[in-house]
Amino acid sequence: MTYVDKDYSASNGGAGTDDGAPQEDSALRLELRTAASTVVIATIRTVAADLAARADFDLDSIDDLRMAVDDLCAMLVRIAPADATLRCRFTAHAEQIVVAADVEVEDGTEPPPTRSFGWRVLECLADEVSAEALPRELGQRGRICITVTKNAVTAQQP
């Protein structure tokens, strides 16, 4: 596991991650890299719920994010080859957490079907969901990435 950045405050101005992306000072960033195995999913969803609790999400939103992260990790593990790495990048803002998770895949692997049971569950649990295939870089396999956005407050359902 790689703990990238736990800087909540803006006082530390320049602190950021090493991926060269523009950084927002108030966001907390955390990245987990594990084997793409069902065994680790419980730990990853617990990290997600912990982040949400610390970001003062309401109880329903914490549970929704826990379930959404479980679901998206399970989808990625299912399409990953046995030796693949699962990478989960969490960005916690004051009112929102974004989870971008990806796995290496063999050529020709499609993103999870959006008509599947798991995908429909994911759409119910998260505020925004998207999947994309990231192109293969030299000497590496391509990746499938699922990104989920969850707001701190869950809108009341009718």
Add this chain to the structure above:
Amino acid sequence: MGVSRRALYGARVDSESPAADFPADIIGLQVAEHGPDARVVTVRGEVDTLTAPKLASFLHTQLSAARVVVVDLDGVDFLGSAGLSALFEANELAARERRALRLVCHSRIANRALEATELRDHFTFADTVPDALKNSV
């Protein structure tokens, strides 16, 4: 990094101790018979990708043996989409085979899972296990 990770997991999964040793079993499934036609399945712990297949086959077995199967979810600490899918499929099986599947659920997270995914209306609920068994035969 890749090498050490693989070594770590390889050691865990491929050594003579079975992979099931880690993590320890996080689901508990028990069944009690109530007369010849009704069974109560008590589910505890976490129902996720790892454990949902056990729940699915357990419910399948009970539904093939009894006309009424009550599933007590009060002790569930996590219910993911794989678990929801297992319950949903058991419910469909029950409907096809003219059996009754009834849920008892006071677990906060399980209720949240059923509500957020709008699956609650597909199931029959009872407030308590005795209530669920009342109209069993």
